[in-house]
Amino acid sequence: MEILGTRSALRVADLAAELDVSTETVRRDLDDLTRQGLIDRTYGGAVRRPSLEPGLSERQTQLVPQRQAIARAAVPLLAGARHVMIGSGSTTMHVSRRLAFEMRDVTVLTHSFGAATVLAGNPAITVMMTPGVYHLGEGALHGGQTLRFLEDFRADWAVVGASGLMPDGASDAMIEAAEVYGAMARRSARVMVVADSSKFDRAFPASYASWEGIDVLVTDTPPRGPLARAIAAAKVSVRVECSAAPPPGTETSGGRAS
Incomplete structure (x- = not known):
């Protein structure tokens, strides 16, 4: 979540290399954050969940x-x-x-x-x-x-x-x-x-x-x-x-x- 404070999107492979963990660990953590409503999963990564903008x-x-x-x-x-x-x-x-x-x-x-x-x-x-x-x-x-x-x-x-x-x-x-x-x-x-x-x-x-x-x-x-x-x-x-x-x-x- 701290990293998403400076980037609009994250990729699993990049996170795994940056945090020195496996891609499987990153995917599990991203899935947990998604269930908490903090992020949205994308193909190969995640983005911070945006607030809805009015018309x-x-x-x-x-x-x-x-x-x-x-x-x-x-x-x-x-x-x-x-x-x-x-x-x-x-x-x-x-x-x-x-x-x-x-x-x-x-x-x-x-x-x-x-x-x-x-x-x-x-x-x-x-x-x-x-x-x-x-x-x-x-x-x-x-x-x-x-x-x-x-x-x-x-x-x-x-x-x-x-x-x-x-x-x-x-x-x-x-x-x-x-x-x-x-x-x-x-x-x-x-x-x-x-x-x-x-x-x-x-x-x-x-x-x-x-x-x-x-x-x-x-x-x-x-x-x-x-x-x-x-x-x-x-x-x-x-x-x-x-x-x-x-x-x-x-x-x-x-x-x-x-």
Whole structure:
């Protein structure tokens, strides 16, 4: 359980070597922890049992000042971009609203109906939507068609959210959403994760990017502990924007992105 505090997933073979025990011992212990409700077994390993994340409509009513502040800090970083990919989620919705207000002459590709709707309110923004299977709870499109469509495009920035941020990277509660976020990250020159501090040190099964694959984290509170050290080691730029008037010195940078 201590190891799962720093990693989102464990493999039986790795644990056996690290703890100097047999794989049979590891499997028995993982089965015991599963029966206690502490972990979920996966093929060849285990993950920490995630807390259930509420649907998009409920999340949109939570932490609104923090998410508005994150959007306020995120959009200026996109200045000069001609093509942007935006993932689904409550924080990215706030970013989309801010982008629609502040930017022009940009093409935005998204799988989120909510993001497309608010962006379309600005006639100087071209909005492209992916195909795919519609997920009612998230108001977004996912699946193989979505992933294949994204492979035909490249963007200056990918802006994505996360359900959890751990020392090994960003993850999401929905496997389908994580697949789309990962595809957007791979097809973009730079990757921005927008997530409030309630996502810190929370692990979810669907990992979509390590910190080495992320350029900027925009959040409302500076990360601490192992998470902060992992972010700094990957040279990720961290932009902190408080919901109140930001005090001096709240912006830190690992030097990877300005």
